[in-house]
Amino acid sequence: MFDKIDPRSPTPLYEQIAGRIRVAIAAGELEGGHNLSSVRQLASTLRVNPATVVQAYRELEREGFVELRHGAGTFVRGVSEQRKKSERVRGAAQLVRGLLAEAARLGVNGEDLRTALDHELGRKVP
Amino acid sequence: MFDKIDPRSPTPLYEQIAGRIRVAIAAGELEGGHNLSSVRQLASTLRVNPATVVQAYRELEREGFVELRHGAGTFVRGVSEQRKKSERVRGAAQLVRGLLAEAARLGVNGEDLRTALDHELGRKVP
DNA sequence: CCAAGTGTATCGTTGTACTAATACAGTAAG
DNA sequence: CTTACTGTATTAGTACAACGATACACTTGG
Numbered sequence: 001m002f003d004k005i006d007p008r009s010p011t012p013l014y015e016q017i018a019g020r021i022r023v024a025i026a027a028g029e030l031e032g033g034h035n036l037s038s039v040r041q042l043a044s045t046l047r048v049n050p051a052t053v054v055q056a057y058r059e060l061e062r063e064g065f066v067e068l069r070h071g072a073g074t075f076v077r078g079v080s081e082q083r084k085k086s087e088r089v090r091g092a093a094q095l096v097r098g099l100l101a102e103a104a105r106l107g108v109n110g111e112d113l114r115t116a117l118d119h120e121l122g123r124k125v126p
Numbered sequence: 127m128f129d130k131i132d133p134r135s136p137t138p139l140y141e142q143i144a145g146r147i148r149v150a151i152a153a154g155e156l157e158g159g160h161n162l163s164s165v166r167q168l169a170s171t172l173r174v175n176p177a178t179v180v181q182a183y184r185e186l187e188r189e190g191f192v193e194l195r196h197g198a199g200t201f202v203r204g205v206s207e208q209r210k211k212s213e214r215v216r217g218a219a220q221l222v223r224g225l226l227a228e229a230a231r232l233g234v235n236g237e238d239l240r241t242a243l244d245h246e247l248g249r250k251v252p
Numbered sequence: 253c254c255a256a257g258t259g260t261a262t263c264g265t266t267g268t269a270c271t272a273a274t275a276c277a278g279t280a281a282g
Numbered sequence: 283c284t285t286a287c288t289g290t291a292t293t294a295g296t297a298c299a300a301c302g303a304t305a306c307a308c309t310t311g312g
Contacts, residue, residue, distance in 0.1 A: 012299080012300060012301085013300080014300080019231050022231070022232065022233055023233050026233025027233065038258060038259085040257090040259095048302090049301060049303075050259095050302085050303095051301070051302060052301060052302075054259075054260080055300085057259090068260095069259075069308095070258075070259045070260070070309075071257080071307080071309035072258060072259080072308085072309055072310075073257090073258060073259080073309095074258090074259080088233070088234050088235070088238050089242065091229075091233075091238075092234050092239050092242035095225055095229055095234065096242040096246050097246065099221060099225050102221060104149070105141075106148060106149075106152070106217050106221070107149045107151070107152025107153065108218050109214070110247045112214050112215060113218050113221065114244070115215075116215065116218035116222040117222050117225075117236075117239065117240060119219070120219070120236075121236045121237075138269080138270060138271085139270080139271075140270080140271085164287080164288060164289085165288080165289065166287090166288085175272045176272090176273095177271070177272060178270085178271060178272075180289075181270085194288095194289060194290090195279085196278050196279075196289045196290070197278035197279035197287080197289060198278085198287095199279095199287095199288060199289080200288090200289080
């Protein structure tokens, strides 16, 4: 899962790490109860400091994707399909609000955004 | 135009300044050729360092909204309605691509985004 | 119980964004 | 020309995020 991680990328290491795991969970590749690599183990694999892995795990914990158990390990949280969907909707709403704020800042209206989104989505799934 | 500017806001001062002017231009309140306040003048008005105003003007220049003329002043660029629209479309597309990248990072799919966008827009313009 | 594993907490170094200070260079009206 | 205005460039200080180093505390299998 972690063949390529780029230390020179503008996106922080811990974000890259969290990102991989996040999508793996969201895609169902990692099921609830799965025991993730330990902090030191993953850090060693990635040639990264353990604290950086911890930061990634903490972010995933705040988002409700994993659970850190002191002395035991880090485990993927089991979430129902129902919950998964509502979480996706909540996440989407938050993203869209950010988008609208940014758009207002640039003088771009909502209709332009809808058109652009349809255009981008249409390209991917025609 | 600059009654309230917040030094304690998380958004940088120069972004706040650029934002006001940007929307004013996009909304047509400032027409092409209009001479903006000088760097020092605006800085004095806002109780801010001139270099901060310069940074705002530079950002607007990169985006093609204004033109800085050494020794003369800073002027609003005249842009045709056609160009304005295409610029808006370009800006919207860029924003949406960023949104999609962020969404992928979080495991949110495009359909969820479209639903969320429609929802948010529907609330504002029912 | 205890040893080897796990996460936790704290601190220091580094890099970068933001803001300011100050000296420089072009323009144009008188 | 001169002067009073414009933008330009360089530098410094501050704040904060990212990353790493190291010592601590909990859990579990033997």
